[in-house]
Amino acid sequence: MSTQIAPDVVEHVHETARRARVAARELALLTRAQKDSALVAVADAIDDGAADVVAANAEDLRRGRERGLAENLLDRLTLDEERVHAVADALRQVASLPDPVGEVVRGSTLANGLQIRQVRVPMGVVGMIYEARPNVTVDAAGLGLKSGNAVILRGGSAASSTNAELVRIMRAALEAQGRNPDAVNLLTEGGHDAGRALMTARGLVDLVIPRGGASLIRTVVTESTVPVIETGTGNCHVYVDASADTEMAVEVVLNSKTHRTSVCNAAESLLVHREAADRVLPRIMERLAAAGVTVHGDRAMEGYAESAGAAHVPVTDEDDDTEFLSLDLSARVVDSLEEAIAHVQEHTSGHTEAIVTADRAAARRFTAEVDAAAVMVNASTRFTDGGEFGFGAEIGISTQKLHARGPMALPELTTTKWVVEGDGQVR
Amino acid sequence: MSTQIAPDVVEHVHETARRARVAARELALLTRAQKDSALVAVADAIDDGAADVVAANAEDLRRGRERGLAENLLDRLTLDEERVHAVADALRQVASLPDPVGEVVRGSTLANGLQIRQVRVPMGVVGMIYEARPNVTVDAAGLGLKSGNAVILRGGSAASSTNAELVRIMRAALEAQGRNPDAVNLLTEGGHDAGRALMTARGLVDLVIPRGGASLIRTVVTESTVPVIETGTGNCHVYVDASADTEMAVEVVLNSKTHRTSVCNAAESLLVHREAADRVLPRIMERLAAAGVTVHGDRAMEGYAESAGAAHVPVTDEDDDTEFLSLDLSARVVDSLEEAIAHVQEHTSGHTEAIVTADRAAARRFTAEVDAAAVMVNASTRFTDGGEFGFGAEIGISTQKLHARGPMALPELTTTKWVVEGDGQVR
Incomplete structure (x- = not known):
């Protein structure tokens, strides 16, 4: 790693990750029905807050124009009310997808009578580092919630006001549902150091997914000590x-x-x-x-x-x-x-x-x-x-060979746990 | 990374990886029958060469004693003829296991008539970095072969003569079978730098598996830019x-x-x-x-x-x-x-x-x-x-959440590929 990460940024990110871990433990135990109703409540809240989101987005756009952001990037950044409602609808679609958590992947009874089964469980705390498009903020939170993971989002600075407003609405809606708002976290401070602190928060963050251009992905893969899934470079x-x-x-x-x-x-x-x-x-x-x-x-x-x-x-x-x-x-x-x-x-x-x-x-x-x-x-x-493959929403297309390859949907955001039940068996 | 890796070591490792890639492409296309007969031939060759292996092992033991290696490490290093035959038998057991390559994990026909299926395929080139026990050399080569992967082995220096002899025998047996010997490679030069060059050979090596003590695993996880599976720390x-x-x-x-x-x-x-x-x-x-x-x-x-x-x-x-x-x-x-x-x-x-x-x-x-x-x-x-779980030989116990968690057997040494067949479908 080239330069030291500012210690206060590291502490902020680690503190966020510790709170996210607490929320993740709660999320892991929710039933599908509980998760789906939280998702729908969040979608409703985003619909209700559409005007606020558009206002926050206008701030980002104004700042972007001042800074001379390219027209195609401004376009990707733009959210009008219609696009906000589409973002909320995507959450309802996630609610309608099957819950990957609890799926028994395989299992058997061993010769000694031990019953073993491999069960899908959430990853825990998932970090996302991404660029302009603010709909990723909501998609990632929704797929995270449904798969029982707390998410820590590090969006691009160009969308900072929009992302902050979207996350404020989602956290408030979770809290109103009696859920831990720390299931959805946005890193708003620390600039690039926040991303670097996230990808080196080994033991606190289970997985980091970079989503963006080749140089972002290269940086994350090189600097990260947390497991990474590469997405999206397609030649x-x-x-x-x-x-x-x-x-x-x-x-x-x-x-x-x-x-x-x-x-x-x-x-x-x-x-x-x-x-x-x-x-x-x-x-x-x-x-x-x-x-x-x-x-x-x-x-x-x-x-x-x-x-x-x-x-x-x-x-x-x-x-x-x-x-x-x-x-x-x-x-x-x-x-x-x-x-x-x-x-x-x-x-x-x-x-x-x-x-x-x-x-x-x-x-x-x-x-x-x-x-x-x-x-x-x-x-x-x-x-x-x-x-297109019929998996519903995806978090990205993995181009690596480990864990997930191709479209990454809900099951790819889980890991497994072997549960072994016996009557006192020993070797 | 703390210090520069010697350029000649990097070149040696990269050259080895390039040759391994060629062998991997050939391995990926072999049928189960072809792979099993290669495994059995390798096992026979190890049995036939048992005396040579024991002689090479005696050299390692002599050097180890001179260097004051601890008695328990000397014990783990020791191979007598009986242990050599057990190592060969383990290969025959791998031959008897089902081939994970080609398994269709899931698939469907989409509304537009596209037929999609997710098929298990080899990872490609797998690096193993491990410590004393020389049986890992043969186990890793055998599991690699069966799963269609070329392996690059970086064993501990204490077992260098034993490992070199085992790999010499395995490569000769592959060649005698008309198979590419570069399916099994041992890094004999470059000391620790060889391991570091291996774990940073991004794009040339698909996966690195460290197997050994906590400090080895920490080093690999921190320095590696190639995807890593952590194994084996059990508190x-x-x-x-x-x-x-x-x-x-x-x-x-x-x-x-x-x-x-x-x-x-x-x-x-x-x-x-x-x-x-x-x-x-x-x-x-x-x-x-x-x-x-x-x-x-x-x-x-x-x-x-x-x-x-x-x-x-x-x-x-x-x-x-x-x-x-x-x-x-x-x-x-x-x-x-x-x-x-x-x-x-x-x-x-x-x-x-x-x-x-x-x-x-x-x-x-x-x-x-x-x-x-x-x-x-x-x-x-x-x-x-x-x-114990009935998977046959394992390459290690993964304690991480990505890709494989728990005992890692043959399927965990594969990735998947989506094969999509159509009649000219477009979006």
Whole structure:
């Protein structure tokens, strides 16, 4: 770690974590019905306080404009009353999801008569470090509550007034329900040091989830001594195989790249088998051109882009590893399935990789050999999503291999405990 | 991190990891039959090479004696031919276990027709950092192979000759089977720097498992930037409730403390409800005395120990947090179940906690409120073990909440991948 964290910030964070631990022990024992009614009460309180939230948000926006915050960040920061009600509704949706706590994952009776069962239990205290979007504040609190965890939130400074108001409303609503308000905590002081104190509060915090850009995630992974789940870096590829159906290839590439460019499951790279190039690329390039995509292509790809009138630049080695999150796409023609797989293996961020193919063997090989949270056959990369997978709300997409991989929903916010019952058995 | 790691050591470890990655990709595609026959071939080779292993071990023992290694460490280091055959047999047992790779954990068909399934796949490259016992070298390689992972082993320097010989035999046997020998790698150079290079080889190594004393584990957790699973620190308590059956309490306490003192699932602390003290403690102390246990007791416990002729010293605050791994036991009389739970919550290392009780409500409350990998009701703490739970060989007992908690067997050495199959679906 580069510099010392201010001792008063450490003490503030540790004190918050100790209070959160007390709340977490209470939360762990609540029934589903108790948690759901708390969630609905919190949702109602957010609806009732929508005007206050919008007013707090206006302060953040004013400050953001003064500081020259980029327009797209201002947009992500903005909450009008309609968006506030959508945030509250998301909590009601969480209430409607099954409770992961108490699920018996497996169990058996041993030869000596001991009955063992592995039961889902809450993690305890979960830290979230995230950037602009204030809806994450409510989503994280709601998923935390439902999974029996107390949360400590460290949101971006750009949203500080909005986050403070949302957390004030949620804590008051919990208290009014007779629940411990320390189930939801916001770190408002200490700047970056508060985040660093949170990720080093070993023994006080059970898990830290960073949600944001690559540099935030890198910092948390490097500095944290608390277990971390990495989320959300997606350098996703679409590989169009020799046998791909033309129409399907066009639609999957277009949807993966352009349906929403700023998200982690958007495609950033296109690979096309040389044998399919003449057949599929004129159509793909035409559509990419119409969508305003700039192709970062190898010589062959630049040729197809040029012919179709698509913007193009030569692809660089750096482009191969870049998550553009914009209307940019790196693109290469490959000579074989093997070359495509090798390229993906080298440059994947482990999020989502897709193949478009009519060849059963190629599909089997691609899904077996590509090492990522999700591998798609003949489907858009945009489907890697908790909502799309039918899990309801998600806390993020894990791109690491430990604990959770892919969409992280409620069960991924729990751990397990072995409960062993006997009649005095000894070894 | 305190000091720079020598660049040549970093390069050696990274080069090893790159070769391991190539082997891991091959391993991931092997069938169970292929992996099992490789395991059996490796076991046969170890049997055949037993004399060479024992000779290499003799070198380690000679060096250890010269350096004045403690007798118990020399004992843990020793391999005679019989122990070598037992190590080989453990591999055959791993071969007989089901293959976790390919298991479909869950799956469904979405409304749009996409078929999704979550499939177990290997982690990839797993690092193990461990101390004296050379059988860990073979166990880790065997569990790695079976779960489709390449392993990079960093054993203790005391066992360096034995480990080198075991790994030489295993690699040769793999090669003779037409398998990539880089599935099993031993870091022989670079001293502690090799371990540090391993735990910071982010992107090259998928998981590091430290197995050893508390200070080794602390170092790995603090310095590692690769995901870590903590194993094996057990400050286990046995709480004898007011309603406990006397005979059962005596047997569970004795077995938990004295069956084997040097292991992580041995009890280190005894709590007895005041109402049961006069009834159970004279018998417990008598048996502890006979077993040679020194009681670190509060005033009441010291009184019972004194009367029964058991060795005793006053308990200190430090004792409450000490994993003795010896014939020592901290012991306190408590006034209530609540006090017992609070004490356990404060001092648990999250491994195994036991209650002895005839009271159903007390058992339910203890199992619900105590936060540990395993909670025992009327059973010895010694049962938290992969073998006892019926999982076969284990790589360690995880005391953390992320990914695996409790005995870590083959499935815990895997991650999952979502495979999504469609017919051109887009959003």
